[in-house]
Amino acid sequence: MKQRIVLHIDFDYFYAQCEEIRTPDLKTKPVVVCMFSDRGGDSGAIxxxxxxxxxxxxxxxxxxxxxKQMLKNRTDSAFLPADFEYYSDMSEKSMNIIKKFADVFEYVGRDEAYLDVSEKAELDFTKASHIAQQIKNEVREKTKLTCSVGISPNKLLSKxxxxxKKPDGLTTVTPNNISEFMETLNLxxxxxxxxxxxxxxxxxxxETISQSKSLDIFELINMFGRKSGTYIYNAIRGIDDESVTIRAPMLQLSKISTLREDSVDYAFLEKSLLALCEKLHLSILKENRMFRSVGIHLTQDDLSTKTRSRMLRNPTLSLDELKKYQDNYSRRHLRINLH
Structure with a gap:
């Protein structure tokens, strides 16, 4: 495969760091960015x-x-509501700095991006390291944000x-030290x-990467199926051929609801999900967008989470399609968990 140099940029504790920049007095204090729920009080998640x-x-x-219980002895702790408009603004300023260093720039999220710098670095990992340091310096100078950068021949290793070495790290994995680097990792x-x-x-x-390499690709395919087995076989060896791809920031629309009380009543939960579908569909219509990916995220009373998502065959703006996915999810997962 053609040699590449890929950078992965990951901003350190992004939302909380943005709050520290807005209010410098917070830097020495515990800062917790919260998603408060509509139950009121301290209901919600971090x-x-x-x-x-x-x-x-x-x-x-x-x-x-x-x-709050964990931080009960730190009376200086700051519990702040998430301000996504502010975080998006900080992200945009940073990404505009970062993208000019790339041959190909791939936006992943507010705090994350991939860069292919193969041409700019002339396939020289030392030059790529200098580019990464330039990025870190300019972002810090113009936004005060710190980020960590991974450099390697592919996206998997760079991420x-x-x-x-978080926070504010810079780690380079050259083709010659991939095996050595992989041995320092856990599965x-x-x-x-x-x-x-x-x-x-x-x-x-x-239980280790070294031990997993004793399995040949056919054994892994037998255990996990062709797609997953092949992926695992390559990943534990640091092999990845996914390209850095120009992609516009995707618009993500969601609706979050906290139930008034914990419940195992299937009909009640299904009704609540349907109501969320209808609210979400109104947002989709207001944005004049179509959607292709649908997902549901549940947080249970023990704080464990369950997430399911699905890519649709074609983009759509159909409320029926949303409800169809919700109904399928409810029948397959809620009933199993409740009975």
Whole structure:
């Protein structure tokens, strides 16, 4: 395959860092960005937290009440409502700086992007490292934000590398040290190898990347199917041929609702999901957009989450299509979990 140099840019604790920049006095305090629910009070979940708060165990997805309990001895803690308009503005300023360094720029989200710099770096990883440092310096100078950068021959490794020395890190994985780098990782560090995959491997006494390499591609396909098995075989070896692709920022529309009370009543939950579908559809019509991807995210009373999504065959703006997906999800997943 043609040699490439790919950068992955990942902003550190982005929402909380934006709040620290807006209010510098917060830098030494635990900062927790919250998604407050319509139940009122402290009902809701954590969107992100700065590293000071993370030292106490606070992390994304945790309930606000649980986070406050963890930080009960830090009376200087700041629990702030998420301000997505402000975060989007900070992101746009940063991405406009970053994209000028790329041969090909791929926007992933407010705090994340891929850059193919193969031509600008002349396939030289030392030059690519200098480009990455220039990006970090200019972003910090103009927005005060810090970001971590991973550099490697592909997207998979660059994403792993950007998280290797957070915060404010810069990690380079050259073609010659891929194997050495992979040996420093855990299976869970590889995108796409989740808990269920790890459990299945553990049942075969496979718990490390080194051990997983003892399985040939046919054994992995037999265990996980052709697509997943082939992906795992390549991923544990640091192999990835996905291109950096120019893509406009996708518009994501969502509606979030917290039930007035916990419930295992299927009819009530289904009715609540239908109401969300109707509200979401109104937003879609107002934006004059079509949608192609649909997803549902549930947080249960033990704070565990379940997420399901589906790519539709064709773009649509049909409310019936939304309801059809919701009905299919309810029948396949809610009933299983409630009975």
């Amino acid at each position: 969107a992100t937290a700065n590293y000071t708060a993370r030292e106490f165990g606070v992390k994304s997805g945790l309930s606000i009440l649980a986070a 792993i590398a950007s998280g290797y 869970e560090d590889i995108h796409g190898i989740g808990k269920k995959t790890q459990q299945k491997l553990a049942a075969e006494n496979i």
